[in-house]
Amino acid sequence: MPAIRVRGVHKRFGPKVVLDGVDLDIGDGGSLVVIGGSGTGKSVLIKCILGLLAVDRGSITVDGVEVAGLRGSALAAHQAKFGMLFQGGALFDSLPVWRNVSFALPRRDGSARLRAAAIDNLARVGLGPDVADLRPSELSGGMQKRVALARAIAVRPAIVLFDEPTTGLDPIMADVINDLIVELVRDLKITALTITHDMASARKIADAIAMLYAGRIVWQGPRAMIDTSGNAYVDQFVNGRADGPIKMLKTA
Amino acid sequence: MTVAHDLVGVLRAIGRFVLGGLASIGRVVLFAAKAIGHAVVPPYYPARLAEQLIVIGWFSLPVVGLTALFTGAALAQQIFIGGSRFNAAATVPAVTVIGIVRELGPVLGGLMVAGRVSSAMAAELGTMRVTEQIDALTTLRTDPFRYLIGPRVLAATLVMPLLVLVSNVIGVLGGYALATTRLGFNAGNYLDRTIAFLHTDDVVSSLVKAAVFGFIVALMGCYHGFHSNGGAAGVGRATTNAVVSAFILILMSNLVITVIVFGGK
Known part of the structure; x- marks a missing residue:
């Protein structure tokens, strides 16, 4: 049974239809990357899976549990299965790095143990203990992403969602983050769902790739087939061509 | 035909406005109920509560204290001038203390804290x-309502009465300082008259108003901030809306409490 199963999911905001019947399967321990242009509903999809947004129609099950209709402690238990790396990091400005990383760990462990756990997780993403007492505003973009990654895996979640993990980073730092994601997914045996429009990132992270366009999954297959999919939408996106079935306005 | 059409359009616009207003009130009431629930039901975040008590109470003390000091002094001067017109200048201590404790202390304190705290909460x-x-x-694994909203609402409701109590004392002392240095009042006599005219229900109403205003200040800051959207412009709108709505609700609830407590006397 897939870890995450999405069937016929619809979501609209007012008159704007964002998801128009999404079907998707993510296998246990697998790494699926959803590609698609800006504004195609990728972030909405993962917020629906996480239970932060309610779907209008359709079904999302995680480990066999239907997400729609979850409330209170049942919703909290569902969300506790996930870790998430947000696009901008979403680190808490008012807290030092070590408190950010250990935020979801049980407080009864005490400050010394929480700090030690934070430093251990920072080491996993290649950061030394010297950054533990810094504030997020004192870190570079790449370091913030690493800290956010350490925070996302600190509680060893079964599933981690990566929202545009390389956005805003230079190509070398983006590749470092990609390598870290691959290592963490492999070493911690995590199920990973990544959304991105960065094809270099998708090629590195993914076991399988799906493409979201106009609110639907227009293609899904193994990473190795991305260049020979035979799908016109995928070909245009992968090769970054302005001409093709995906129409973009050239003038605002 | 055109008149009827226009009339329907006007009625439709009024209906939309009324329904929109009622929906907004409903959303605020539900938010308030949820905020109260999360403020009083465990688990608690004592460190967050302590932080908010300091941010709202201690850091607001200078601005609220200065407001009370200047207002108390100005009030004493005005009462002296007005009272002199009908040989009632001696009422300065009595009217000053009642004016400060019943109205100006809590209302001006509430407005100053709203300007300082509602905006900061909405922006944050x-x-x-x-x-x-x-x-x-x-x-x-953290409920944002319990972590962010509950401590703010509880802290503001608890600390505002203390803040207003201090502000009332400072306001009365402002009047006392001006009356004894510029208006020729005897210091001991002024304080005796002040204490003699102050009743328990004056103080209780002042503290009740302060608690309600504190709740409003935090509620509006949290509500507008929590529902902010649209980037930096959205945060700006949330901040403005938080302050404006807090001001209006403070003045409105002040009238309601005043009528309930003192309306029959």
């Missing part, structure tokens, strides 16, 4: 919303 929570920090809390 609004920024957390647009940078996805509130969503991040959810993924970190």
Whole structure:
């Protein structure tokens, strides 16, 4: 049974239809990357899976549990299965790095143990203990992403969602983050769902790739087939061509 | 035909406005109920509560104290001038203390704290919303309402009465200082008259008003910040709306409490 199963999911905001019947399967321990242009509903999809947004129609099950209709402690238990790396990091400005990383760990462990756990997780993403007492505003973009990654895996979640993990980073730092994601997914045996429009990132992270366009999954297959999919939408996106079935306005 | 059509259009616009207003009131009431529930039901965040008590109470003390000091002194001067017109200048201590404790202390204190705290809360929570920090809390096994809203609402409701109590004392002392240095009042006599005219229900109503105003200040700051959207402009709108709505609700609830407590006397 897939870890995450999405069937016929619809979501609209007012008159704007964002998801128009999404079907998707993510296998246990697998790494699926959803590609698609800006504004195609990728972030909405993962917020629906996480239970932060309610779907209008359709079904999302995680480990066999239907997400729609979850409330209170049942919703909290569902969300506790996930870790998430947000696009901008979403680190808490008012807290030092070590408190950010250990935020979801049980407080009864005490400050010394929480700090030690934070430093251990920072080491996993290649950061030394010297950054533990810094504030997020004192870190570079790449370091913030690493800290956010350490925070996302600190509680060893079964599933981690990566929202545009390389956005805003230079190509070398983006590749470092990609390598870290691959290592963490492999070493911690995590199920990973990544959304991105960065094809270099998708090629590195993914076991399988799906493409979201106009609110639907227009293609899904193994990473190795991305260049020979035979799908016109995928070909245009992968090769970054302005001409093709995906129409973009050239003038605002 | 055209007149009827226009009339329907006007009625439709009025209907939309009324329904929109009622829906907004409903949303605020539900938010308030949820905020109270999360403020009083465990688990608690004592460190967050302590932080908010200091931010709202201690850091507001200078601005609220100065407001009370100047207002008390100006009030004493005005009462002296007005009272002199009908040989009632001696009422300065009595009217000053009643004016400060019943009305100006809590209302001006509430408005000053609203300007300082509602805006700060809306800006902080609004920024957390647009940078996805509130969503991040959810993924970190933390209820944003319990962590962010509950401590703020509880702290503001608890600390405002203390703040207003201090502000009332400072306001009365402002009047006392001006009356004894410029208006020729005897210091001991002024304080005796002040204490003699102050009743328990004056103080109780002042503290009840302060608690209600504190609740309103935090509620409006949190509500508008929590529902902020649209980037930096959205945070700006949330901040403005928080302050304006807090001001209006403070003045409105002040009238309601005043009529309830003193309307029959």
